[in-house]
Amino acid sequence: MEKHTLAVLVENSPGVLTRVAGLFARRGFNIDSLAVGRTDRDDVSRMTIVVEGDKPFIEQVTKQLHKLIDVIKISNITEDEYVDRELVMIKVTAEPSQRVEIMHIAGIFRARVVDLGSKTLTFECTGTEGKINAFEESLRPYGIKELVRTGKIAMLRGSKYVALSLAPSREVENA
Amino acid sequence: MTVAEALIECLERENVEIVFGYPGGAVLPIYDALYHSTKIKHVLVRHEQGGVHAADGYARVSGKVGVCIATSGPGATNLVTGIANAYMDSVPLVLFTGQVPRIQIxxxxxxxxxxxxxxxxxxxxNYLLKDPSKLPVVVKNAFHVAATGRPGPVLIDIxxxxxxxxxxxxxxxxxxxRGYKPTYKGHPSKISEIAKLVGKAKRPVIYAGGGVLASQASEELLKLAEAISAPVTNTFMGLAxxxxxxxxxxxMLGLHGTRYANLAITECDLLIGLGARFDDRVVMxxxxFAPHATVVHIDIDPAEIGKVIATNVPLVGDVKMILKELLPLIEKVDRSEWLERIQALKAQYPLSYDRESGLKPQFIIEQLWKCTKxxxxxxxxxxQHQxxxxxxxxxxxxxxxxxSGGLGCMGFGLPASVGAALALPPGSKVILVTGDGSIQMTIQELxxxxxxxxxxxxxxxNNSALGMVxxxxxxxxxxxxxxxxFQFHPDFEALAKAYGIPAYTFKTEEDVIxxxxxxxxxxxxxxxxxxxxREENVLPMVPAGKGIGESVECG
Structure with a gap:
């Protein structure tokens, strides 16, 4: 079982997230992570969906997604070279005496302090899923009070891109 | 003009002649606009489920989009079964529901x-119409989406x-x-690959479903079958x-299919699936299922291909268009051996029933066919009657x-017969075959x-039972x-008469004849x-867990 990252361009219309999430739920597809936001065009949103499964499974997921009228384009970007990032915010217990030590760890992960409380430190950190996991584990011994992750967003490397302007015909090739 | 008036105008532009519906508070403006239409006939049903099933029956017979209107709340929820039914069987419908005013949503x-x-x-x-100015675009899109590609129901909530x-x-x-462009034309290289496979096959079988009817490909299917001497089995949805x-x-093949259809599938070396979805009641x-066969699957819905069974040659597109391209590429091959085998299977395992005890339902259907041809x-x-x-x-x-194939929706028959009769010229023969369980679910539509x-x-x-269960x-x-x-039944004859329908009772074969x-x-x-x-069973049947080659013929 491998993880696949799908970049899905959808109409920026109300209910589109429900349609996609509902499809995954009723077809019994598990979502590893889902991140959504609008693109450079107001009328188009982009979802980055991470799903785990073998090839026929991913093919079925993709075909079912295509059936949604609001889905404009789907690219399985895992099939190509790509970069992906996630953002995490972590609030960790930090007595004044521990601050230097914790900030040293944060430095290793190039995390930034975004807030300081009398007994807490809040960091932001971006990176791949692995790096974020490692950062989280490093802070765990100090006591994580709160943690929030965005889910993965991803993009193809080089001059290739997933966008509408150069979108090929949506007709499914008889592969 | 008001949105309600615009809606009626849109329906007229879409050549809608009949709408089925049931009025209510939230659709008051729409009904008021409908009052002024001279082109659209409104059929008042007795329950919204009857309305959507009638629109469904109308669509199946006419090939047009069926239209149904219901009010908000219970009116809308009463449509749900009928919408699910149309969705499962790929029937083009456009449903309009009323909704509470935007501020109350x-x-x-x-x-x-x-x-x-x-x-x-x-x-x-489906659409929730919040911007009044979008109505014409939304209705236009709804009719387009409902009727094209793999058809299906579209709902607009107003x-x-x-x-x-x-x-x-x-x-x-x-x-x-931009997110909806169905593929109609089949890939030429796949079509020639199929032609080659057909040329090589010794024991081909065509497995044809509802897609053949949806794409009006019956003529092409007949040509193909005759050209390649391949026996044809229909799914339930593909019948006719x-x-x-x-x-x-x-x-028909599958759970209650003929033994010879199921055995032909089991023995075939090439299975050509046309507009069928390898449903669990077919595949078992x-x-x-078709263990020796190379599988060709032609369907307009890419998601159906490879969903249930692995396919050797997948081909997305419209069955009719693809068959038209395929037919000229077909070479004639002598398949007399295979056809003899099929004849032998038919002779060995005919459909049969015992006429000894009472009036058998199979006899009635046989007589019905003899009378109507x-x-x-x-x-x-x-x-069971189905x-x-x-x-x-x-x-x-x-x-x-x-x-009702996919959903298997008891209560569909009577309202669907209303829709079917309205889709046909007056005087056409519409015959509803129903059961004592089913008819009581929507009997108000009499x-x-x-x-x-x-x-x-x-x-x-009438077997005074829920026979299939x-x-x-x-x-x-x-x-x-x-x-x-059932421990109690109404006097059905008297009930029909109460609605003003001449009614009779048949108890013997002689009564029927x-x-x-x-x-x-x-x-x-x-x-x-x-x-x-009451004891009559539908046979043959494939026992649960068995393959379709293993159907049994007696209880």
Missing amino acids: GTDAFQEVDITGITLPITKH PKDVAQAIISFKYPSTVKL GFPGDHPLFLG NINS GDATIVTDVG MWVAQYYHFKKPRSLVS ATMMEQCLNVKIILL RQLQEYYCEGRHMATH KGLPEFLDSPGPAFVNCIIP
């Missing part, structure tokens, strides 16, 4: 439900204040949907897509069977039928008939209550 207002949320999994697409809003009307001439009396016809045990539109409900029709009636013309002066002949196969209990619950034997021709030829509607033995 989300407040649990009187008769408010989130119908777009509820119908999300059972519509091809808040009452939106219906009352004033807009300037302009009906779009084209549809712009191939002439039922043709020597190459194997009848996946591992023993296939020149009738047969509507059924769901259950399977007997599938087995013993030989359909001649496309769209002459109207029945009133609609009479109000519309429809000529529907109703044949009730009873049969399952027979096989899988050691004969413990829990909640399947004598009475049926006259019954069918009588002017106007008629009802016959046929008393059949």
Whole structure:
């Protein structure tokens, strides 16, 4: 079982997230992570969906997604070279005496302090899923009070891109 | 003009002649606008489920988009079963529901439900119309989406204040949907690959489903079958897509299919699936389905290909267009050996039943076929009677069977027969074959039928039981008939008469032989209550977990 990252361009219309999430739920597809936001065009949103499964499974997921009228384009970007990032915010217990030590760890992960409380430190950190996991584990011994992750967003490397302007015909090739 | 008036204008532009519906508070503006239409006939049903099933029956027979209107809340929820039914069987419908005014949405207002949320999994697409100016575009898109590609139901939810809003009307001439472009033309290289496979095959079988009817490819299917000497088996949804009396016809396959169809599938070396979706009632045990076959799957819905079984040659597109491209590439091959084998299977395992004890339902269906010779539109409900029709009636013309396949929705028959009769020229023969369980689910639509002066002949196969479930209990619950034997029935003959329908009862074969021709030829509607033995089972049947080659013929 491998993880696949799908970049899905959808109409920026109300209910589109429900349609996609509902499809995954009723077809019994598990979502590893889902991140959504609008693109450079107001009328188009982009979802980055991470799903785990073998090839026929991913093919079925993709075909079912295509059936949604609001889905404009789907690219399985895992099939190509790509970069992906996630953002995490972590609030960790930090007595004044521990601050230097914790900030040293944060430095290793190039995390930034975004807030300081009398007994807490809040960091932001971006990176791949692995790096974020490692950062989280490093802070765990100090006591994580709160943690929030965005889910993965991803993009193809080089001059290739997933966008509408150069979108090929949506007709499914008889592969 | 108001949005409601614009809506009626849109329907007229879409050449809608009939809408089925049930009024209510939230659709008051729409009904008021409908009052002024001279082109659209409104059929008042007695329950919204009847409305959507009638629109469904109308769509299946006419090939047009069926339209149904219901009010908010309970009106909308009463549509749900019918929408699910149309979705499963890929029937083009456009449904309009009223909604509470925009300002009240989300407040649990009187008769408010989130119908777009509820119908999300059972519509091809749906809309909650919040911007009045979008109405013409939304209606245009809805009709387009419903009728093209793999057809299906589309719902438009219209808040009452939106219906009352004033807009300037302009009906779009084209549809712009960047996320919806169905593939019709098949890939040429795949088509030539299929032609080559057909040339090499020794034992080909064509497995044809509802897609053949949806794409109006019956003629091409017949040509293909004859050109390649391949026997044809139909799915339940595919019945009437191939002439039922043709020597190459194997009848229906699957759970209650003919043994020779199921054995032909088991023995074939090339299986050509046309507009069919390898449904679980067809495939039964996946591992023993067409075990020796190279599988070709042609379907307009890419998601159906490879969903259930692995396919050797997948081809997305319109069945009719693809067959037209394929036919000239076909070379004639002598398959007399295979056809002899098929004849032997047919001779060895004919459909049969025992006529000894009482009036058998199979006999009635056989007589029905003898009387009509296939020149009738047969509507059924769901259950044993439906399977007997599938087995013993030989359909001649496309769209002459109207029945709930995928959802298996009891109560579909009577309202669907209303829609079917309205889709046909007056005087056409529409025959509803129903069961005593099914008809009681929507029996109120007898009133609609009479109000519309429809000529529907109703044949009730009455075994005083929920026969199909009873049969399952027979096989899988050691004969413990829990909640399947009715202890009370109304006097059906008197009930039909109460609606003003001439009614009769058949109890013997002689009653049928004598009475049926006259019954069918009588002017106007008629009802016959046929008393059949409770113990009769639908056979053959494939026991649970077995492959389709292992059907049993006796209880």
